[in-house]
Amino acid sequence: MRSFRLLAAATLLAAPFATPISADDHGNSAPDPTLFTGADLFGLTVGADPQISPDGRQIAYVRRTNDIMTDKAVSSIWLVDVASGNETPLVTGEGTHVSPRWSPDGSRLAYISTQSGGGPELHVRWMDSGVSANITALPESPSGISWSPDGSQIAYTARVPGEGLTLGKAPAKPEGAEWGKPLQIIDRVTYRIDGGTYLKPGTTQLFIVSATGGAPRQLTFGEYSNGGAVEWSPDGKALYFSANRNENWELEAYGTEIYRLDIASGDLAQLTTRDGEDRSPQVSPDGRQIAYLGFDDMGNAFDQTNLYVMNADGSGSRQLAVDFDRGFDGLEWTDAGLFASYESEGEHRVARISSSGEVSELAPRLGSTYYALPYTGGEWSVS
16 A cells, blocks of 8 residues: 655744733733734734645645735745755745646756736746746636646636726727726626626636746637636546536536646547536546546535546446535545545544545644634545
8 A cells, every 4th residue: 555645734823822912910901812803813823725736745834924014915825844844935025926846857846926927827836946937928817727647737717807897988088088997897796706806897717838848729609608627538538627618607506517728639529428417527547538527517506515436438327435424625635645625613624535435534623714714624645
């Protein structure tokens, strides 16, 4: 049996609870160290998105703090030495630095950053030299970055701008006039995100780009979004992803299916056909099977998300862990085995899943990286 390490991201309290005012024995006001207030939020540090290096010796993670001067979250990338526990800042400074992803041989680290001075771009850092390069010049922020098995390319998703609905044309503005912002017309079902802002017109599409830079190649097209995690086949010839590519995709929140995209030809093959959600594909190390999450949409307010496995061509689908009465929400399939996360009794846990569906719960308990929201959850990585 192969050995493995699993890391769970957790919230770290970097400052003691403090600040409410009480009176001491002499009647003087003094902070009460036992209570927590809003001001203490600026003393919290959150460790998120842990990524174990291929050799298991280092962990790259996103460290989030809150800047009291700007009232904004600040994200940087840090490195942890597993043997000693020592931490080293890797990508810091002004701007946002997120989504560290190791190359398959561990010699490079891809990440998304605004360090070039513009919007978020895809960067690659050569770990031996410590030199980073901006390998894209994108109009929109990339996400879901994933290295090809040979380390030569990086897949990602990004929004392709679209044309919003317009009603007529505004009159010509006189020279020197200062008008208000133009009228915003919303005709999309999903037009803003929780905790975010209004969404711009457009769709999410898949791209690949050389890991040494160059012009990206768009792989998906059409008036529907293709999002979620991007998974490479072990031979590097195909990508797997989930999307709702139906005409009424905006009205079908749980209508996603899993697709295989041939990189050379651009051909798409739909691998699932369920009336419900199928997502989060994970390919087995030998490339013969795909694990994924999904459920049958029965019209309920809630349906438990189950774990399935199918052949790489979409045939032979079967449910794993049939008797497990918890819904799965994350997957990772490596040489160490198939792992899945779930919520149980108010905690977020990770288990190893055998080919027969046996669930072996592991020790780590995951902490939510969103301490301002009353949810469980957490992020984890397997080497």
